[in-house]
Amino acid sequence: MPIGRRRDELISARKVAGFTQEGLADVLHVDRSTVARWEAGDYVPLPYLWPKLASVLGRSRDELQALIGPSAVTREFSPDDSFEPVFTWLDRHAGWPLGRAREQVYASAAASSRNQPNPPRSVIAHALADYYAPPTSDHRPYVARCGQVEVTTTVLTRPAWLDLACSLTPAGEHTAFEGGRARPSAVVDERAAVRRLADAAASGIRITDVPLYRLLEVDPQPGGLRAKVGIASFVEYALGVDLLEHELIEYLASGRTARPGHMPLRDRQLPDVSAVLDLPGRLCAGGVLALTAIARPADPFRGDADFVLLVQKRSAQVVNTADRLSVIPKSFHGPLADRRADARIGVTLRRELEEELFGRTDVDRSAGDLRVADPMHPTRLSAPMRWLTEQPGRLRMECTGFGLNLVSGNYEFASLVAIEDEEFWPRFGGDVEANWEAAGLQQYSTLDGDLVTELIGDENWSNEGLFAFLQGVRRLAEIGGDRVRIPAVELGY
Incomplete structure (x- = not known):
């Protein structure tokens, strides 16, 4: 189905369900501009939104995918508006020009490791x-x-x-x-943070x-x-100490033994039990x-x-x-x-x-x-x-x-x-x-x-x-x- 027709079908489905763009955005807890960009064909909904979007539009998941189009589902990586404050935070923390974090995340999308298996x-x-x-x-x-x-x-x-x-x-x-x-x-390790955001946006x-x-x-x-x-800030946590889990999983997946001095993020932030117990001196979320x-x-x-x-x-x-x-x-x-x-x-x-x-x-x-x-x-x-x-x-x-x-x-x-x-x-x-x-x-x-x-x-x-x-x-x-x-x-x- 041509992109223009897919866009018209999605708009029609919204109107039949009785929603304005703002009304649909309120139900889904997203910004109105996000709905507008879906209907313009610029973005596709993140995976966690699909079940609820299908429900409120009165369509099955397969029908919704047909409205948006298979090519749209697999189109070039594009996180939704909810990531904009996160990009801004990383730009400010890293001292980058505004928009650099977004560019870096887009560039890293192809190398996303979101399918990495979990160790026992x-x-x-x-x-x-x-x-x-x-x-x-x-x-x-x-x-x-x-x-x-x-x-x-x-x-x-x-x-x-x-x-x-x-x-x-x-x-x-x-x-x-x-x-x-x-x-x-x-x-925050900026390189690891960019990879984390690329994985997160691609996985919903x-x-x-x-x-x-x-x-x-x-x-x-x-x-x-x-x-x-x-x-x-949750962003500070997610792009800081939370990355230690991903570093550890990558390390174990490669068959290596977790040792002090060989895991840069952990060695810097939680190098020993004394650091773990130092609640005031670190971010303990x-x-x-x-x-x-x-x-x-x-x-x-x-x-x-x-x-x-x-x-x-x-x-x-x-x-x-x-x-x-x-x-x-x-x-x-x-x-x-x-x-x-x-x-x-x-x-x-x-x-x-x-x-x-x-x-x-x-x-x-x-x-x-x-x-x-x-x-x-x-x-x-x-x-x-x-x-x-x-x-x-x-x-x-x-x-x-x-x-x-x-x-x-x-x-x-x-x-x-x-x-x-x-x-x-x-x-x-x-x-x-x-x-x-x-x-x-x-x-x-x-x-x-x-x-x-x-x-x-x-x-x-x-x-x-x-x-x-x-x-x-x-x-x-x-x-x-x-x-x-x-x-x-x-x-x-």
């Missing part, structure tokens, strides 16, 4: 254990055993940081925002210039959590990830009453741990509308439940600027979240462990979301659906000890996801009663 999880864990050996003081990589399965992860932790059972409420958590503290200079990965919390101090203790956070466990009543097909455990496969569009298994929700810790109020871990966790499991697209920080003053106002909550918050005791949110991920130095607050009222599942089980960050969602019963043990040994896990899963299962065994029949998870300390 344990290979990454053991490589970093070797790089940072011997550990200092009582900090060790998290090790656990379930039945005959033993796993070592990249999460650096200590016994005092585990089994916290800390309620993520104002009574149990005291995470405070501290503004005005001096920030260390951004450490979302990198947006939004604020992100950085950890300044932390004191996790059983029953109580104290921390201080400052502010940073990270987040909250939780094992979600929902009580279900007895069922003639499933059997006795249990908890369903939700496990996601991460999509190819996420910034890190793409195509890996993880718990859900899993999120970067960052402010939504109020930097001070949003600093609490529990606030991020509630928001991510809404976004990643209950369908709230309006709290997705990667979609652009917010227009709502209070996105988590009670009147805006989803039906499942509103029901959970109507009565005390329906929603249990606890921090189960803390660690620092040696992959990129991220902080990880492992948590448990337990819905113990079995009325929830019959009411809202059909409303639980993962968002774009997940490529798939799997469920496991806490009565299936063999399947859960086999899952723990799966090499497709992300290291931090496995850490949160294991800590969540340990806590669930304490509070779940007869609903939980999983072999004990024992720590390797």
